[in-house]
Amino acid sequence: MILKNFVVFEGIDGAGTSTQISLLKSSPNADRFFFTAEPTDSETGRFLRRMLKGDVALDPRTSAFLFAADRNEHLYGNGGTNCGVVRQAESGKIVISDRYLFSSLTYQSVTCGEELPRQLNASFPLPEKLFFFDIDPEISLKRVLNRGETEIYEKLEFQKATAARYRRIIDEYEAKNTGMKIIRIDATKAVEEIAEIINHELQ
Numbered sequence: 001m002i003l004k005n006f007v008v009f010e011g012i013d014g015a016g017t018s019t020q021i022s023l024l025k026s027s028p029n030a031d032r033f034f035f036t037a038e039p040t041d042s043e044t045g046r047f048l049r050r051m052l053k054g055d056v057a058l059d060p061r062t063s064a065f066l067f068a069a070d071r072n073e074h075l076y077g078n079g080g081t082n083c084g085v086v087r088q089a090e091s092g093k094i095v096i097s098d099r100y101l102f103s104s105l106t107y108q109s110v111t112c113g114e115e116l117p118r119q120l121n122a123s124f125p126l127p128e129k130l131f132f133f134d135i136d137p138e139i140s141l142k143r144v145l146n147r148g149e150t151e152i153y154e155k156l157e158f159q160k161a162t163a164a165r166y167r168r169i170i171d172e173y174e175a176k177n178t179g180m181k182i183i184r185i186d187a188t189k190a191v192e193e194i195a196e197i198i199n200h201e202l203q
Contacts, residue, residue: 002179003125005089007202008100010170011133012163014140015187016194017098020131023195024096034088037098042079044070060112067104068120075124086125094202100127102173106165110158126180129201132170133194135187137163 009017025035039045039052048066050056058066074097077083089095101121108117137159174182183201185194 001125002128003086003089004128005093006085006095006097006125006127007129007131008097008102008127009131009133010099010102010166011135011187012137012140012159012166014143015133015135016143016191017131017133019191020194020198021096021098023191024198027199032094034085034093034095036074036082036085036095038074038100038103039067039070040074040080040082042070042073042077042083044073045080060108061116064104064108064112064116064120067108068117071101071104071121071124097127102130102132102166102169105169106162110161110165126173126178129181129183130170130173131183131185131198131201132166133185133187134167135163139188 009021011017021035021037024030024033039048044066047056048063048070051058051063051066073079073083075083075085085095085097101124104117104121105114137156141156141159170182170184173180181201183197185197187194
């Protein structure tokens with residue numbers, strides 16, 4: 001199932017998704033968008049952010065369940081200011097999400113295997129458009145380190161595994177012909193050049 005008016009930005013840490021969303025937020029037509037992210041700002045999402053910072057240690061399978069629960073709240077709930085994606089999309093807003101189920105199929109499958117994340121995310125709708133920011137992990141990790149604060153997944157070997165898994169997941173969805181449009185972006189391009197590609201697709 002495709003959720004109309006739903007757009008997702010995906011890529012490994014440091015790929016530049018947040019930068020492009022910030023540009024959209026400051027654009028003259030920003031009011032046509034509803035901006036959101038995963039993890040959400042619901043109670044589940046806040047707990048997951050603590051886990052990502054290393055404040056809470058969880059079994060990888062527990063994390064997979066929690067990310068799926070937070071995603072359900074993201075789509076259908078009222079538990080935070082960036083929840084209720086389905087409601088916003090059906091109202092006519094273009095929903096822009098920084099991360100979605102493809103992150104779980106990538107990150108969680110690296111830590112706990114592919115089967116559980118696939119099962120947990122099988123029933124969620126796909127976005128109308130998916131922007132995949134493709135970048136070499138060495139480059140993206142340098143960007144992350146320049147921010148001065150890292151999360152538990154932001155290690156080079158893990159990012160290499162994640163980048164490879166991301167590409168395989170995107171290839172898989174392209175082969176399925178789901179109706180979701182996938183736009184691959186070379187995330188090493190200039191910020192302005194990437195913004196132009198995104199703006200063209202969102203017109």
